[in-house]
Amino acid sequence: MHHHQMSARAFEAAREVIPGGVNSPVRAFKSVQCDPVFIERASGCRLFDVDGNAYLDYIGSWGPMILGHGHPEVRAAVAAALEDGTSFGASTWREVALARRIVDMVPGIDMVRLVNSGTEATMSAVRLARGFTGRKKIVKFDGCYHGHADGFLVKAGSGVATLAIPGSPGVPDEVVAATLTAPFNDLEALEALFDREGGDIAAVIVEPVPANMGVVPPDGDFLPTLRRWTEELGIVLVFDEVITGFRLAPGGAQERFGVVPDLTCLGKIIGGGLPVGAYGGRREIMAQVAPDGPVYQAGTLSGNPLATAAGLATLEVLSRPGVYDLLEERGRALAEGLGEAARRHGVACTVQGIASMATVFFGQTGPVRNFDDALRSDTGAYARFFRAMLERGVYLAPAQFEAAFVSLAHGWDEIEVTVQAAESAFKELAG
Structure with missing residues (x-):
C-alpha cells in the first residue's frame, strides 16, 4: 500500500x-x-x-x-556545459551543432530556428506562414493540441478536454475567428473547407499522429492528400512534431509516412529533458525570419548551452543503429x-x-x-x-x-x- x-x-x-x-x-x-x-x-x-x-x-x-x-551521456554533456556557463545570450557552437543535426535528420528542414518550448515553436511557425503567404486564416484539427497560444485554444485536446474548458476565456473572439477547425481524418470536411476558404488560408497545422486526444494514427490517405491539396492552394503545411519528432523515426512522422511538410515544429526530445523548441522548414520560407527577413521572433534563452548540450547528446544516442x-x-x-x-x-x-x-x-x-x-x-x-x-x-x-x-x-x-x-x-x- x-x-x-x-x-x-x-x-x-x-x-x-x-x-x-x-x-x-x-x-x-x-x-x-x-x-x-x-x-x-x-x-x-x-x-x-x-x-x-x-x-x-x-x-x-x-x-x-x-x-x-x-542517461549517462546526457548527464555528462550537461555537466561539461555547466562548467562553461549557463547562459550567454550570444552565439555558441552547440546551437550550430544541434541545428546541423536536426537539418540532417528531419527531411523537411533546410534551416531551423531554436526557441524554448513547443508553444513558442508553433506560435512562431504560424506567424511565419502568415508573413510568407500574406494570408490570415489557419486551419487546425479538432483534438490536436499545439500549445497554448491564443489562436490554438479551439478544440484543443487533452488538457482543455480533461478540464471541460470550452476553448478558453481570455482569448478574444477576433483572434479565434481566424482559426478554422476540421475533424481529423475527415477529407470530405477538409475539401469543403478548402473550397470555401482556400484563398484566405495561410497555414494548416497538424499533429501527424495526434497524441493529445490519445494516440490517433492518421488514415493511410489522410496526410498525403493533405499535402497535395495544400500544395495546390499555396497553403503552408505545418507538421507539429513536438511529440512525434525523433519518436516515430529518426526523422519523425514525416520520415515514417513519407510526407514532407513546409514547416516543422519540434520540442521535447531535442532538449533531452531541458526546455527547448524549434521550428524549421523550406529555405525560402525560413529566409523570411528576422534578421534575414521581416517576420520577427526572438528569445533571450534560445539555444541555451545546457539545453543544446542535452539535446545533442540525446540525438547522438538516437542516431545509433x-x-x-x-x-x-x-x-x-x-x-x-x-x-x-x-x-x-x-x-x-x-x-x-x-x-x-x-x-x-x-x-x-x-x-x-x-x-x-x-x-x-x-x-x-x-x-x-x-x-x-x-x-x-x-x-x-x-x-x-x-x-x-x-x-x-x-x-x-x-x-x-x-x-x-x-x-x-x-x-x-x-x-
Whole structure:
C-alpha cells in the first residue's frame, strides 16, 4: 500500500502560491480524482516520489525522456556545459551543432530556428506562414493540441478536454475567428473547407499522429492528400512534431509516412529533458525570419548551452543503429500486452499505438479515428485504472486523452511487470 503524506502536504503548500497547485494543468490529477504525486528524483525508467514510493514511468516527462532518466551521456554533456556557463545570450557552437543535426535528420528542414518550448515553436511557425503567404486564416484539427497560444485554444485536446474548458476565456473572439477547425481524418470536411476558404488560408497545422486526444494514427490517405491539396492552394503545411519528432523515426512522422511538410515544429526530445523548441522548414520560407527577413521572433534563452548540450547528446544516442527497432518492439509489446490483458478480463477498451507510444481508450469497441470518437471514452473507467496502476507502482498519464511513452530504459522485464500490473488492475475493474 503506497503512502502519500508528503505529497499531500506539498500539494497543500503548492495551492497557496501556484494556481491549482501546479505549473501545468494535467499535473493536478483532477480528471483521475486523486491528489498529485510529487516526484523527488528519477533514474532509468523509474520515478521516486517524496514519500519514497517507486514507479515505472510511462510519462517520460510527456515524451522527452526517450533514453530514460539520467542517461549517462546526457548527464555528462550537461555537466561539461555547466562548467562553461549557463547562459550567454550570444552565439555558441552547440546551437550550430544541434541545428546541423536536426537539418540532417528531419527531411523537411533546410534551416531551423531554436526557441524554448513547443508553444513558442508553433506560435512562431504560424506567424511565419502568415508573413510568407500574406494570408490570415489557419486551419487546425479538432483534438490536436499545439500549445497554448491564443489562436490554438479551439478544440484543443487533452488538457482543455480533461478540464471541460470550452476553448478558453481570455482569448478574444477576433483572434479565434481566424482559426478554422476540421475533424481529423475527415477529407470530405477538409475539401469543403478548402473550397470555401482556400484563398484566405495561410497555414494548416497538424499533429501527424495526434497524441493529445490519445494516440490517433492518421488514415493511410489522410496526410498525403493533405499535402497535395495544400500544395495546390499555396497553403503552408505545418507538421507539429513536438511529440512525434525523433519518436516515430529518426526523422519523425514525416520520415515514417513519407510526407514532407513546409514547416516543422519540434520540442521535447531535442532538449533531452531541458526546455527547448524549434521550428524549421523550406529555405525560402525560413529566409523570411528576422534578421534575414521581416517576420520577427526572438528569445533571450534560445539555444541555451545546457539545453543544446542535452539535446545533442540525446540525438547522438538516437542516431545509433538498432535504437528505433528496439523502441518499436517494446512499444508494440506494451500495447499488445495491455490489449490482451483487458480482453481476458472482459474490459471494453481499444488500445492504439504507434512506435513507442500508446493509449488505452476505455469503453471503446472500435477504432478511435478523431476527437469525437475519443470523447466517447469512459473517463471514469480510465481514472479507476490509473489509480489501480499507481497503487501497483506504474505511473501512467493522469488523463484519458494522453499517450504512454516507452523509453530505451524500459527493458522486457519492466514491460512484463507492467502488463501483469494491468492484468490485476483490469481484474479489479471487472470485479
